Amino acid sequence: MLFDTHTHLDAPQFDDDREETIQRAYDQGVTRMINIGFNRETIPTTMKLAESYDFIYAAVGWHPQDAITMKDGDMDWIAELCKHEKVVAIGEIGLDYYWDTSPKDVQHKVFRQQIGLARSLGMPISIHNRDAHEDVVRILREEKAHEVGGVMHSFSGSWEIGKMCLDMGFHLSFGGPITFKNAKQPKEVLIKTPMDRLLIETDSPYLTPHPFRGKRNESAHVKLVAEMAAELKGVDFEEISRITTQNALERFGIR
Template sequence: MLFDTHVHLNVGQFDEDREEVIRRAEEAGVSNMVVVGFDHETIPKAIALAEEYENFYAAVGWHPVDAVDFTEKELAWLEELSAHPKVVALGEMGLDYHWDKSPKDIQKEVFRKQIRLARKVNLPIIIHNREATEDIITILQEENAADIGGIMHCYNDSTDYVNACLDMNFYISLGGPVTFKNATLPKEVAKMVPLDRLLIETDCPFLAPHPNRGKRNEPAYVALVAEKIAELREVTVSEIEIATKQNAFRLFGLEGKDVKHANITEL
């Protein structure tokens, strides 16, 4: 059974057929998902989906592209949300130097504030990184992120940085790009990451794996990610499925966790 550690079923691309998408995921063997909220609109929807589906969980954080909109009010809201029994991580958070909506200095400060909150509430963090690897690693080190660890979400960087991430108690999560024919870096990473630190994801509706590249991604396709990693590592698909699910349960602290519903206010 598969654990998709990063889905955005809470976005508008799934409004017309969300239940059918979830059914297809179940038929493909996807037993668990983390729904990631990243702004005012998607965070409450992530919580709602986690409450509605027993094997869904939520992560809540503030996307770096929108860092300019982040205030102390949002920080306090995230702290409240962190107490929800189905919130298993804070994020996605990080740095994104591709888009220019939020200045780099503001992104860095919002990133630091969320790491400090995660350490305060003792939750792992999910890292969004786009063209900012060295700054992200520096901030994680300076903010003692190793105390909580987390996920390098949809890792698509050089193998040179993998050990630095592992040393800070981070897991490496791979998604659709590992299946792309011209993507060499994620393939190299897939072969080198220790099996007990590997996770899989779709990041749906984005980054659909081959042969669905360019189409809307959905959680059922995480099976294609597992199959490609198994091929690259020359192991069985079952071995990848079991290891990545165990890793996710360990990271998110799900073994024996009470997931009764709780009422959390919207901002």
């Protein structure tokens, strides 16, 4: 039993074979997935997927790259969707200093607003952090994100940053990069991450693991992530699958 805690099955890359891709993942033992709705276009398609498949859940939020597009009423829309039984987190939210699509001050404002919303609703948050480690940690602390906790999605920071996030009650989630030959830091951080705070994901169709790197990623490949995590942790595949699935069920409040 595997749990892909972060995927984008509604992405256009799956338009020609979405149903087959989802079935392929399920046949590989990926019995639960969380699809991420992160802007005005993907929130509705994420909700449609969650309502169409018993084993697909939803996270809804506003991506930092799209922060500048957020309008009055969008926060209320997210809050309303969080009442849905299949919505298990607010995300992905955070900061992205790699793509210059939204000014930093706007990203900060939208990030803070969504942490506040999560605290008011008691919902965990899924954090997107690209080249913004210090600011992400600082804002999480200032906005008391420890009250809800959540997931550092596709964690790419140092152990020092990871430890700060763990201390705030967050889980660290790892994907395809841990299978890359030269990905020294993510492997080291995963080894140090406590087993009860470890999650796995694909972020498909992105971050495809070895040996399929360069091709479209899909949720079935979370099995490759689990295999590498097991190797790094020195446990068997069944054990890492069981633990990461149980961690996800507890983190997202899924029965």
